[in-house]
Amino acid sequence: MMGKLIHLLWGGGTGPGRSATSVHFSLGISHPWLAVLGLVAITVVGIWSYRAQSVVPKLRWIMGALRGLVLLLVLLMFCRPMLVVSQTLRTRSVVAVWVDTSASMSLRDRYPVGSPMHVMVQQVEMHGATHVPTSPGPAVRQAGDFVRRPSRFALARWSLTGSAGHWLQRLVQRQEVAIFTGGSSPTLVGTAHNAKELAGLMDRLAHKQPVHRSTDVPGIVAGIFQQLQGRPIGGIILLTDGRSTPGGAIAPVQALARDHASPIFGVAIGRRHQPFNVQLQQVQAPRHAFVQDPVAIRAAVRLSGATQPLTVRLHLYRQNANGSRGAVLASKSVLLSPSQAVTPVQLVFHPNEPGHYQFMLGITPVPGQLTRRGDVASGISTDVVQAKIKVLYVDGYPRWEYRYLKNDLLREKTVQLSCLLLSADNAFAQEGNLPINRFPDTQKEMDRYDVLLLGDVDPDYFSAKQQDLILHFVARHGGGFGMIAGPYYAPNAYRSTPLAQLLPIVPDDASNPALQPPPNQPFELHLTDAGRNSTVFQFFSSEKANLKQVANLPPLYWYQPVLGLQASATMLADLPSRTINGRPMPLLVLGRYGAGRTMFSAIADTWRWRYYHDSPLYKSYWLEMVRLLDRSRAFGQASSMSMTVPSRHVEAGLPVTVSLQVRDPILQSQMPPQVRLNLVNAAGAIMEPVMLSRVDSGGGKYEGTVTLWRSGDYQLAAPAGELPKSVPAIHLTAALPNREFANPTADPQGLTRLVAGTGGKLLPLPQASQLAHLVPDRSVETLLTQSRQMWNKPIALLLVVLLLTVEWILRKRSGLV
Numbered sequence: 124m125m126g127k128l129i130h131l132l133w134g135g136g137t138g139p140g141r142s143a144t145s146v147h148f149s150l151g152i153s154h155p156w157l158a159v160l161g162l163v164a165i166t167v168v169g170i171w172s173y174r175a176q177s178v179v180p181k182l183r184w185i186m187g188a189l190r191g192l193v194l195l196l197v198l199l200m201f202c203r204p205m206l207v208v209s210q211t212l213r214t215r216s217v218v219a220v221w222v223d224t225s226a227s228m229s230l231r232d233r234y235p236v237g238s239p240m241h242v243m244v245q246q247v248e249m250h251g252a253t254h255v256p257t258s259p260g261p262a263v264r265q266a267g268d269f270v271r272r273p274s275r276f277a278l279a280r281w282s283l284t285g286s287a288g289h290w291l292q293r294l295v296q297r298q299e300v301a302i303f304t305g306g307s308s309p310t311l312v313g314t315a316h317n318a319k320e321l322a323g324l325m326d327r328l329a330h331k332q333p334v335h336r337s338t339d340v341p342g343i344v345a346g347i348f349q350q351l352q353g354r355p356i357g358g359i360i361l362l363t364d365g366r367s368t369p370g371g372a373i374a375p376v377q378a379l380a381r382d383h384a385s386p387i388f389g390v391a392i393g394r395r396h397q398p399f400n401v402q403l404q405q406v407q408a409p410r411h412a413f414v415q416d417p418v419a420i421r422a423a424v425r426l427s428g429a430t431q432p433l434t435v436r437l438h439l440y441r442q443n444a445n446g447s448r449g450a451v452l453a454s455k456s457v458l459l460s461p462s463q464a465v466t467p468v469q470l471v472f473h474p475n476e477p478g479h480y481q482f483m484l485g486i487t488p489v490p491g492q493l494t495r496r497g498d499v500a501s502g503i504s505t506d507v508v509q510a511k512i513k514v515l516y517v518d519g520y521p522r523w524e525y526r527y528l529k530n531d532l533l534r535e536k537t538v539q540l541s542c543l544l545l546s547a548d549n550a551f552a553q554e555g556n557l558p559i560n561r562f563p564d565t566q567k568e569m570d571r572y573d574v575l576l577l578g579d580v581d582p583d584y585f586s587a588k589q590q591d592l593i594l595h596f597v598a599r600h601g602g603g604f605g606m607i608a609g610p611y612y613a614p615n616a617y618r619s620t621p622l623a624q625l626l627p628i629v630p631d632d633a634s635n636p637a638l639q640p641p642p643n644q645p646f647e648l649h650l651t652d653a654g655r656n657s658t659v660f661q662f663f664s665s666e667k668a669n670l671k672q673v674a675n676l677p678p679l680y681w682y683q684p685v686l687g688l689q690a691s692a693t694m695l696a697d698l699p700s701r702t703i704n705g706r707p708m709p710l711l712v713l714g715r716y717g718a719g720r721t722m723f724s725a726i727a728d729t730w731r732w733r734y735y736h737d738s739p740l741y742k743s744y745w746l747e748m749v750r751l752l753d754r755s756r757a758f759g760q761a762s763s764m765s766m767t768v769p770s771r772h773v774e775a776g777l778p779v780t781v782s783l784q785v786r787d788p789i790l791q792s793q794m795p796p797q798v799r800l801n802l803v804n805a806a807g808a809i810m811e812p813v814m815l816s817r818v819d820s821g822g823g824k825y826e827g828t829v830t831l832w833r834s835g836d837y838q839l840a841a842p843a844g845e846l847p848k849s850v851p852a853i854h855l856t857a858a859l860p861n862r863e864f865a866n867p868t869a870d871p872q873g874l875t876r877l878v879a880g881t882g883g884k885l886l887p888l889p890q891a892s893q894l895a896h897l898v899p900d901r902s903v904e905t906l907l908t909q910s911r912q913m914w915n916k917p918i919a920l921l922l923v924v925l926l927l928t929v930e931w932i933l934r935k936r937s938g939l940v
Contacts, residue, residue, distance in 0.1 A: 145209045149910065167191075182937055189930040196923050204913040209906065216355040216901035217299045217314070219347045220283070220291070223363035223392075225306035226863035228276040228333035230364075230494050232394045239889035247273045247281045275392045276333040279362040282390070282891045284325045290895035295321045297900055298357050302328060306335025309346040337862060338363070340877060341371040344387060348379050356385040358883065358898040362891075364393035365870035368862040377880050386883035388898065390891050393869030399428035400867060401435060401489050402497030404465070411758040413537070413750050414477055414509040417661035420470045422484060422500065426459040427867070428493070433459045435486050439470045442481035442501055452482070453664060471664040477509040493867055502772060512753045513539045513557065513571060518578030520546040524607060525578055527730035529554060531742045538749065541572070545584060562589055569596045573753045579609020579727070582620045590621045597625060598717025598786055599763055603752025605722035608683035614723065615683075627692035627714025628685040628723050638684040638703070645678035646698060648710065648726075654695035659711075659747045662740055672740070677731045682710055685725060691715055713751070717786035718763065720752050763787035766800075766839070766850050775857040778828040781839060783815050783850070785823030793847040798825050800845075805836045813839065831857035 234240040273281070283291055294300055295315050302324045303309040312328055315321035340363060347359055359380070380387050406422040420439055436456050441449040452472040459466050474480060483501045514532060518525040521544060532540045533556065541557040553560055562585065563569040569592045585593070596602040604625050606613050615633035617623050623630065631638050650673055654660055662672050687704055688694060692714045697707035714721040732740050750757075766783050773779050783798055785791050800813040815827035831837055840852035875885050886893060913919055 144211075147207050147209075148913075149205045149207050182933060186930055186933050186937075189926050189933070193923060193926045193930070196919065196926070199913075200919060205910045206913055207908065207910045209908050212905045212907055214355065214903045214905065215297070215299050215316075216357040216903070217301050217351055218294050218357045218898055219301045219303060219351060219359045221303040221305070221309060221343055221347065221359070221361050221363070222276070222279050222283070222328065222331070223306070223338065223361070224276065224304045224331055224333045225335040225338040225363075225368075226333055226496075227338065227364055227366055227368075227867060228279070228392070229274050229496075230393065230398070230864075230867055231272040231274050232398055232493065233272070233491070234394065239887070243278065243281070243889055244273055246285065247277060250281075250285060274333065275364055276331075278392055278888060279390075280325075280328060282362065282888055283328070290892045291321065292318055293895040294898060298898075298902065300324075301351065303343070303347060304328070304331050305343060305346075307337050307339040307342055309343050309350065311350060335863075337368050338366060339370040340365060340367050340873065341373050341376045344376045344877070345371070345379060348383065348385075355901040355903050356383055357901045358386045358388055360388045360390065360894060360898070361874065361877075362390045362392060362888075363874070365389065365391060365872075365874040366393075366863075366866060366868070367870070367873065368865070370873075373877050376877065380881035380883075384901065385881075386899070387878045387881045388883045388894060389871075389874035389878050389885040390888055390894075391869055391871040391874055391885060392888050393867075395869050395871060397428045397868055398493040399491055400493040400497070400864075401426055401433070401459070401486060402864065403484060403486060403500045404497070406484055406500040406503055408482060408503040408505050410505065411754065412474065412505050412507050413757070414475065414507060415473050415537075416507075416747070416750065417471050417473060417658050417664070418480075418505055418507075419656070419658070419661065420453075420472075420482060420484060420503065421656075422468050422470075423465045424457060424459060424468055424486070425465050425497075426461065427464065429459070429461045431461065433461075433489070435459060435489060437468060437470060438485050438487070439472060440483040440485065442483040444481075446501070448483055448485070455665075469666045471661060474505075474507045477507050480505045480507055494864065496864055506758075508757055509537075510753075510757050511537055511539050512573045512749055512757070513541075514574045514576060514749055515541045515543070515559070515563075515572045516555075516576040516578070517543045517545065517562065517580055518607075519580045519609065519612065520544070522579070522609070522727065523730045524727045527733045528576075528607075528745055531733065531745060532749070535742065535746055538746070545580060563592060564589065566592055566595060569593070570600055570602070572596075572602065573756050574603035574605065574749050576605045576607065576749075577613065578607050579611050579613045581612050582617050582622060585622070587621075594621060594624065594716075597719035597721065598788075601718035601755035603720050603722075603749070603755070604716070605724070605748065605752055607724045607727055609727055610681075610683070613683070614685065625714075625716050625721050626723055627689050627712045627721055628709055628725075629687045629689065631684065631686055637686065641682050641684060641701075643680060645680055646682075646700065647678055648673060648676060648696050649699055649707070650696050651694050653693050653713075654711070657695055657747075657751075659695060659744060659751060661747070662743055676740075677734075679726050679728050679731065681728055682708070682725045683727075684708060685723075688712060689714055718765075719755050722748065722752055763790055764846070764848050764850050766841075766853055768839075768853055768855065771854060772856050772858065773831060775831050775834050778830045779855070781813060781815060781827050781829055781853070783825040785825075787823075790847050791823040794823065794825075798827075798841065798845060800827075800829075800839050800841050802829055802831075803838045803840065810837070831855065834858050 234244060291300065295318055299314055299316055300321060301314045302312040304312055313324045315324050340361065344359055402425045404423045404425050406420065408420050409418060412418045424435065426433060434456055437454065438451055439453040441452055443449045453470040455468065455470050457466060457468050470484070482503045483499060484503070485499045488495055488498055516529060516532070525544070529540070529542050532538050533554070539557050540555040541559040542553055542555040543559055543562060544551070544553065547553070575593065575596065593604070597604045606626065608614060614626055614628065614630040615636070617626065618630045618632060650660060655670065660669055660673060662669050682698065684703070688709055692712050694709050694712050696711040698710055699707045701708040710725045712723045729744065732744070764785050764787065766781065768779055768781055781800065785794055796817055798815040800815065802810040802813055804810055813827055813829045815825035818824050818826045829839065834857050837855045837857065838852050839855065841850055871885060878885055884897060
């Protein structure tokens with residue numbers, strides 16, 4: 124009845140969300156008691172006015188009452204009566220529940236038998252809630268994906284929907300529940316106002332997968348506050364392993380929680396102790412190789428959570444065009460030690476034909492490991508070419524090194540050789556399958572060759588023009604240059620010649636030597652890290668066998684001491700027993716000069732390897748050395764200007780170093796101090812300029828960095844007119860990082876730091892039921908009061924008219940009018 128009256132007076136209902144309504148009248152005067160006295164007086168006057176009327180007493184009282192009511196209504200109009208409606212509006216608070224869907228939530232932990240988590244795992248297994256895929260990828264499915272042990276994500280879902288999920292049902296009875304998922308930013312699944320809507324949200328949650336590549340727990344909390352701004356938040360519940368990769372700052376998020384008076388509750392999922400797992404990391408392959416080259420695929424195997432040594436089996440496959448696993452190229456067993464977290468491994472194969480090789484490296488699955496995501500690595504490739512290398516070998520006299528090296532290169536089918544022995548008389552027929560009787564006099568003749576090897580040759584043999592030809596051959600045309608030391612000329616006699624620029628070492632002064640000659644005592648070759656990784660010493664597929672073979676090589680007896688290395692040199696072998704400037708004496712050194720590669724060998728008796736051992740070792744050493752010097756030409760890296768990046772497949776969000784190398788001195792003089800490149804996305808839009816700065820004063824090397832923040836395909840190119848010569852653009856592919864498995868342990872300490880100071884609490888998953896009474900109800904009750912004046916309403920006039928009409932009718936029937 125009251126609702127109908129309010130509807131009549133207000134033109135509407137009480138509205139949704141109002142829990143209680145009260146109605147009363149009020150007078151718009153400051154002294155209501157005067158109005159009461161006036162009402163009584165007027166009523167008495169109205170009745171008294173009919174005391175002398177000659178009518179039936181009953182009618183006299185009725186007409187007096189009617190007149191009193193009329194006078195009463197008139198007086199009420201002057202008192203401005205109002206109808207006051209008071210309504211209480213209740214706004215329900217929201218409880219935000221975030222279920223972590225980052226990839227680490229796909230891990231399947233083992234828990235101690237009898238522990239509360241183990242009991243929960245058994246309950247989940249009994250109810251068949253374990254079928255949450257570890258990964259949607261084909262490589263993981265091949266390794267065997269569906270296991271009985273539930274994932275962290277399955278346990279989180281079970282705590283919301285299973286027999287342990289009654290706490291969420293109780294929360295939705297008095298507050299709204301908003302379900303979020305995501306890894307670095309929250310995604311709203313929906314908001315439930317009752318149990319039926321909550322069941323619908325749980326059905327939608329069942330179709331989510333833990334696939335996000337990163338986790339930012341503080342960022343999730345900040346995002347939830349932003350999405351729910353303007354609404355009272357009872358609390359934020361985080362169902363996660365707590366491991367951010369990496370995450371944002373905690374302090375601003377805690378300040379947000381305090382400002383909103385909304386506590387944060389953490390529900391820790393996963394084990395804090397390092398779980399047992401085997402994972403492939405840092406897989407690398409050379410970008411280019413020759414047919415029959417030893418192609419080394421290097422990787423690292425990470426072992427965690429093991430208590431005893433473990434032997435794993437690795438397989439290198441050729442990946443098919445459709446991404447499936449092809450033929451086995453190499454296999455290897457590796458012994459992993461619990462005391463060594465990361466074990467470097469190397470698998471070597473020798474390609475028999477040219478082409479583009481896509482590889483897939485895999486580990487045979489190990490029973491009991493945490494996840495099999497790291498068992499397979501793909502996306503690595505090598506371009507294999509087949510080419511005949513043209514070598515010009517010049518030596519001063521027929522020493523043993525010349526004889527053995529010349530014979531082995533002549534027998535190699537992939538090498539075409541021209542030999543020039545300077546001590547021979549004019550009638551001597553120079554050896555080689557590319558006959559020659561003099562050193563080239565023109566650049567065209569010089570450029571017929573790919574590699575120039577100089578032995579113990581008097582530098583005065585070369586004219587100034589020929590020395591210039593050699594410099595241009597290496598610097599501009601990408602030719603390879605190697606020098607084999609000798610007791611007479613190489614390398615010290617070249618110290619003051621233009622050809623000294625080609626040497627990766629600093630030669631001694633031939634006229635006034637600062638170094639003592641080497642003693643005639645046997646010594647062994649010591650490989651540096653670069654030497655062990657170089658193809659020059661890849662005699663066998665096994666790295667262990669290679670090192671053993673190097674150790675068993677016949678001893679050497681002579682070397683040419685030098686003063687040191689050039690800044691950009693790479694030392695492959697040294698002699699630790701003799702030092703120069705505190706460093707071991709260099710024996711085998713590589714370098715770069717312009718577009719070409721250079722080499723210096725301080726030893727000249729590698730022929731002993733051939734004399735005392737089988738031919739293949741000696742032949743492999745020098746064949747790989749020649750191929751190494753030819754790489755710039757053979758692989759198209761001999762242009763006068765080139766732009767490079769360490770890898771064309773990069774991780775989004777990480778800086779990538781971009782290098783521009785200008786090898787032509789003429790072009791170097793035309794270069795600006797800075798070079799601008801454009802970063803263009805797949806749609807053709809210029810994203811941002813990339814600036815490269817000169818890194819060597821007066822040189823031709825420029826470097827800069829670019830960061831690709833989003834995944835996708837990009838292109839780096841110099842705008843028209845920026846460079847004196849066009850440079851091919853670089854195509855880059857950025858992929859989102861997947862750091863979820865770098866540390867698979869849960870991080871309850873991080874959650875503890877986050878909830879501290881917000882009024883919340885960290886709970887283990889089996890105790891999540893406590894949230895039903897821990898999460899406060901921050902619903903807001905608002906009192907709304909509305910008043911409407913009654914004296915100016917049509918109903919008031921109607922009442923006065925009605926009363927007067929009734930009185931007039933009664934007076935007329937009584938004969939008073």
